[in-house]
Amino acid sequence: MSADPLRHRGRPRRSLAALLIVCTALLHVTAQELALPNAPDSVKFAVIGDMGTGEQEQYDVAQQMTRFHAKFTFGHVITLGDNIYGGQGPEDLVKKFSKPYKPLLDAGVRFYAALGNHDDPANVSYPLWNMGGQRYYAYVVKNVAFFVLDSDQLDPKQVDWITNALKTSREAWKICYFHHPLYSDGRTHGSSVDLRVVLEPLFVANGVNVVFSGHDHIYERTTPRKGITYFVSGAAGQLRKGDTNPSAMTAASFDQDRSFMLIEVGANDLAFQVISRTGVTVDKGTIHRSARAPESDLP
Amino acid sequence: MSRVVRFLPESIWALPIGAALALTWANALPESYYLFAHASRFVVNDVGLTFFLGIVMKEVWEAMRPGGSLHTWRKVALPLAASIGGAGASVAVFLLYVHTAGDRMLAPGWITPCAVDIASVYVVGRLLFGRHAGVSFLLMLAIAMNTIGLVALAVFGPVDGAHAASGIGLMALALGTAFALRRARVTSFWWYLLGPGVLSWWALYLSGVHPALALMPIIPFMPHAQRDVGLFVDAAPQAHDTLTMFERWWGRPVEGILFLFGLVNAGVPMHGFEVGAWAVPVAVIIGRPIGVLVASALAVGAGLHLPKHLRWPDIAVMGCISSIGLVMALFFASATFATGPLLQELKAGSLLTAFGAVVALVAARVLHVGRFAR
Numbered sequence: 010m011s012a013d014p015l016r017h018r019g020r021p022r023r024s025l026a027a028l029l030i031v032c033t034a035l036l037h038v039t040a041q042e043l044a045l046p047n048a049p050d051s052v053k054f055a056v057i058g059d060m061g062t063g064e065q066e067q068y069d070v071a072q073q074m075t076r077f078h079a080k081f082t083f084g085h086v087i088t089l090g091d092n093i094y095g096g097q098g099p100e101d102l103v104k105k106f107s108k109p110y111k112p113l114l115d116a117g118v119r120f121y122a123a124l125g126n127h128d129d130p131a132n133v134s135y136p137l138w139n140m141g142g143q144r145y146y147a148y149v150v151k152n153v154a155f156f157v158l159d160s161d162q163l164d165p166k167q168v169d170w171i172t173n174a175l176k177t178s179r180e181a182w183k184i185c186y187f188h189h190p191l192y193s194d195g196r197t198h199g200s201s202v203d204l205r206v207v208l209e210p211l212f213v214a215n216g217v218n219v220v221f222s223g224h225d226h227i228y229e230r231t232t233p234r235k236g237i238t239y240f241v242s243g244a245a246g247q248l249r250k251g252d253t254n255p256s257a258m259t260a261a262s263f264d265q266d267r268s269f270m271l272i273e274v275g276a277n278d279l280a281f282q283v284i285s286r287t288g289v290t291v292d293k294g295t296i297h298r299s300a301r302a303p304e305s306d307l308p
Numbered sequence: 309m310s311r312v313v314r315f316l317p318e319s320i321w322a323l324p325i326g327a328a329l330a331l332t333w334a335n336a337l338p339e340s341y342y343l344f345a346h347a348s349r350f351v352v353n354d355v356g357l358t359f360f361l362g363i364v365m366k367e368v369w370e371a372m373r374p375g376g377s378l379h380t381w382r383k384v385a386l387p388l389a390a391s392i393g394g395a396g397a398s399v400a401v402f403l404l405y406v407h408t409a410g411d412r413m414l415a416p417g418w419i420t421p422c423a424v425d426i427a428s429v430y431v432v433g434r435l436l437f438g439r440h441a442g443v444s445f446l447l448m449l450a451i452a453m454n455t456i457g458l459v460a461l462a463v464f465g466p467v468d469g470a471h472a473a474s475g476i477g478l479m480a481l482a483l484g485t486a487f488a489l490r491r492a493r494v495t496s497f498w499w500y501l502l503g504p505g506v507l508s509w510w511a512l513y514l515s516g517v518h519p520a521l522a523l524m525p526i527i528p529f530m531p532h533a534q535r536d537v538g539l540f541v542d543a544a545p546q547a548h549d550t551l552t553m554f555e556r557w558w559g560r561p562v563e564g565i566l567f568l569f570g571l572v573n574a575g576v577p578m579h580g581f582e583v584g585a586w587a588v589p590v591a592v593i594i595g596r597p598i599g600v601l602v603a604s605a606l607a608v609g610a611g612l613h614l615p616k617h618l619r620w621p622d623i624a625v626m627g628c629i630s631s632i633g634l635v636m637a638l639f640f641a642s643a644t645f646a647t648g649p650l651l652q653e654l655k656a657g658s659l660l661t662a663f664g665a666v667v668a669l670v671a672a673r674v675l676h677v678g679r680f681a682r
Contacts, residue, residue, distance in 0.1 A: 095410045126582070126649065129412045161413050164466075164646035189649050198580045202338040203647055206346055 043081050044282045044293045045273045052153045053081060056270035058089030058188075058223025059125065060246030063105035067246035069286045070267045071109035077284065078113060081271060084150065086110075086118055089223035089242060090125025090160075090188030092138070097129035107137060121148065123157045125188040125223060147174050153274050154180035158187035160222075163207055171208075175215035181298065182274055185212060186221040192239045194262065195225025196254045212237055218298060219279060227253050227264040228283055230292060234258065238296055242283075245269050263291040320427040322563045323635050326570025327659060334575030345572050346647065352572045353642055354519050356565040358509060359558045360635075361458075362523035364426065366551050368451050369528050384452075386604060386612045387445055390623070391452035393603020394596045394630060395422045402591035411583040417644050417654050419464070421591040422457030423636035424450040425661075432629050432665045436678035442618050446626045449600070454636050458521060461643055466516050475515030479525070482507035486529035493531075497554035500530050518643040530554065566635060573638045576656040584653025588637065589660040593667050597627030621675035628671045631664030 047053075055074055060067050074086075093105045107114065114120075114137065122138035124130065133140045140146060144159035145167050156174055159167065175183065190198075191205040201224075212220065213235045223243030231239040238260075244267050253262040267286040272279060276298075283292040334341040372384075398421035406414040426447065433446040486504035494500070501523075509522035530550040604623050608614060614623070637658030645651035673680045 097412065124413075126413050127410050160648060161650050162646040162648035167646075196580075199577070200338075201649060202577075203342045203346075203652060204649075206339060206342040207647060 041076065041288050042290065043077065043271075044290055045081060045271060045280045046275065046278075047081055047273065048275055050151075050275075052150050052182075052272075052274040053083040054150075054272050055083050055086045056089065056186075056221055056240070056242050056272060057086060057245035058221075058241075059091040059226055059243040060088070061091060061093035061105040061127075062246040063094075063101070063109075064246065066248070066267050066286060067105070068109045070245050070269055071113070073284060073286060073288050074110075074269055075112040076288070077271060078116060078118065081273075082116075083271065084118065086113065086120045087155065087157075087186050087221065088120055088122040088138070089186055089221055090123045091127040091223060091243070091247070092122050092125065093129070093132065094127050094247075097132060102132075102135060102137075121155065121157060123187050124159050124161060126161055145170060147178075149180055152180055152276065153182040153184060154178045156183065156185045156217075158185065158208075160187040160189040160201070160204055163204060168207060168211075172211055172215075175211060175217065178215075181276065182219075182279065183215065183217045184219050184221070184274075185217050188222060189224050190222035190239065190241045190243075191220065192231045192234055192258060193222070193225045193241045194229055194254050194256050194259050195227050195241065195243075195249070196252045197249055198225050209235065209237075219296060221270075225249070225252065227262060228268045228270075228291065229253060229262040230260045230281075230283075230294075231258045232260045240270065240281075242268065242270050261292040261294075320431050322566035323425075323427075323570040323574075326567040326572075327574035327634075328570075330571045330573070330575035331578065331659075335578050338577070341575050345575055348568070348572045349642075352565065352568045353639075354513070355509075357520040357569060357639060358505075358522050360562045360565055360569075361520055362527060363555055363558060363562055364451070364454065365524045365527040366530075366555055368455060370532055370551065371448075371451070373532065382612075384448065386607050386615070387448035388452050389607035389612070390600045390604045390627075391449050391456060393599035393601075393606070394449065394627060395453050395456045395599070397599025397602070398422065398591045398595035398631075401595035402587050405587040405590055406583055409583040409587070411587075413650055414584045414587060414653065417584065417588075417641060417650065419457050419460045419644055420588055420633070420637050420640045420654050420658065421595065422453055422460060423633040423640045423658070423661075424453045424630050425632045425634035425636055426450045426454065428632045428634055428662070428665065429629055432632065432668060433626070436625065436629070436668065436672050436680075437622075438679065442615075442622050442626060442678075445615055445618060446629060449626060449630050453630065457636065457640055458524065461640060462517055462521060465518060465643060471514040471516070475511045475517070478507055478511035478514065482511055483525060483529075486526050490529045490531065495531055495550050497530060497550050497557070500526055500550070500554075504529070520639070520643070527551070569635065569638070573642055573655060574659060576652050576659070581656055582649070582653045584650060585656035585660065588633065588641075588654060588657025589631075589663060592631035592633055592661050593628070593664055596631040596664075597624055597671070600624075600627030600630065619677075621677045625668055625672045625675060625677045628664060628668035631661060631667065633658050633661035633664075637661055 093101055119139055120137055122140055133144055134142045145157055147156045189201040189204055192200050217237055220237055220239045222241055225241050226243045226247040226249040228244055229241040248267050251264055253264045268283055271282045279296040282290055285291050399418045402418055402421045429450045433443045437443050482504040489499055504526050505523055508526055509519045512522050513519040532551040533547050533549045601624055638655055641654035641658055672678050676682050
């Protein structure tokens with residue numbers, strides 16, 4: 010009596026295993042799927058933050074970025090600070106930056122860095138970060154103006170600079186990025202309210218569309234705050250599993266694995282896709298420039 | 309309390325009350341708190357605190373005059389050596405901590421661990437030592453360490469190179485005006501404040517140096533009493549010299565300023581304390597007593613003498629007491645970093661230095677010092 014049931018159970022077990030293999034394969038295929046329009050004239054870039062650990066997970070994310078670059082040729086990567094943790098010597102810059110991202114660098118992808126609290130301020134001159142020796146700077150790619158701030162300390166000079174830069178910018182899209190998030194549901198750090206009271210009025214008054222930050226080692230997208238969508242993307246190397254404490258402002262979040270973002274900006278839409286270390290899409294959607302409100306495609 | 313220290317114990321409550329309110333407000337309604345703090349920072353930190361530092365400078369200057377407790381190198385050499393050791397060791401521990409933790413952005417905050425909260429140090433000192441002569445030594449230690457911090461701030465702090473020349477010119481004018489007022493035997497402190505004081509403030513502001521230091525170079529020009537009655541000791545009622553009148557007039561307003569200073573600066577989130585929040589208390593609670601003890605031992609080894617009635621355990625406990633940074637630590641932190649998370653971290657650390665009082669109490673008990681003496 011004891012042998013038969015086992016034999017009988019063997020068939021469904023095999024079927025289950027086969028199903029599992031098929032599902033995994035399917036998941037693997039769909040996991041690598043690009044969910045962005047990939048239009049020829051759009052501005053394409055990737056977003057990483059808090060990545061410079063030099064550990065395997067950072068290399069895994071970098072590898073995933075390279076895979077996606079093959080089908081979505083983003084021209085540049087924005088880094089949201091804490092680009093290098095620990096030692097900051099030349100060997101560290103190789104191990105924690107130029108080596109993991111070598112395939113992208115070799116493909117001509119440019120990195121534009123923001124500084125985090127773990128970065129060495131002297132690295133503003135590191136050529137591969139394209140900071141031009143400045144803590145804060147701006148650059149333009151087609152119809153998108155990027156404003157990079159040093160949120161470690163907002164001295165009056167920097168505030169004057171960003172006020173002026175935002176006011177004089179004529180590009181259709183204005184994107185700001187820096188390390189410390191103005192809005193975050195990360196349990197460890199959360200929102201930097203002292204920065205918010207200074208920066209948010211400037212962003213609102215000058216038509217900033219999207220803001221990217223890191224610091225909390227999670228991914229989070231907020232519902233539009235005064236018309237601006239805020240992303241936290243601080244898990245391209247570091248991770249704080251389960252650190253998100255979702256609130257009314259949380260539109261989407263992911264804190265179970267490392268992640269990075271792909272962004273595509275067209276004339277009126279900004280499409281985003283958030284991809285985990287294993288290649289699974291964990292959030293995606295579109296932000297319309299006029300309304301600024303994102304419409305997520307994910308449930 | 310006539311002719312005894314009155315300003316210090318009376319002013320000690322101003323900051324903690326302001327700080328407690330700030331902490332509650334910042335954590336309950338952060339947005340409104342930071343809006344208030346951001347709007348008030350300039351008036352309180354850059355203008356109001358000028359008068360507090362003016363009173364501190366008045367004490368230092370009088371103490372350095374003939375008859376003062378810091379007069380003659382013999383009297384001041386040991387506390388000075390101890391303070392150099394205490395400040396140096398605190399800075400070393402701070403830098404070691406932030407570098408080990410990998411938060412290099414905090415390194416420019418190294419001046420913060422030089423701070424000593426004079427009022428708290430006095431009160432804790434009196435609590436542990438009573439009317440022991442060691443309290444004077446402790447005050448000298450505190451003043452010398454703050455002086456080191458203030459000099460470091462002026463020399464190494466943020467400077468706006470573009471306007472440095474105009475700043476130097478204005479400062480020269482301020483000093484010249486103060487000298488002329490002194491030569492003309494002007495005795496009202498208001499002339500010194502409104503003339504050279506304002507010029508000095510403007511000079512520092514233009515140069516990017518913290519303008520709250522403005523009265524420090526002006527105070528020495530104000531006419532002072534013939535003899536110093538002691539550190540932070542109230543002058544005799546018949547004393548009407550310019551410096552005494554300055555302190556009498558500004559004593560009460562400065563208490564209000566310290567309250568506002570606590571309210572504007574001490575509001576930090578009470579969660580997710582980062583490296584800077586730990587680096588400051590660790591630096592002063594570990595570095596300060598070690599530095600004070602080692603430097604004092606070296607100084608005694610080089611031929612100086614310990615003051616009468618002071619033993620090595622007393623010096624160790626004084627090192628612990630001097631780790632309380634509070635007002636001055638908040639000031640140094642705010643003078644080094646602009647708005648942002650690094651400043652928040654150092655502010656939290658400055659508040660945590662209050663635990664230096666607990667450490668001092670435990671050390672006094674263990675070492676049988678002061679009121680715990682057998």
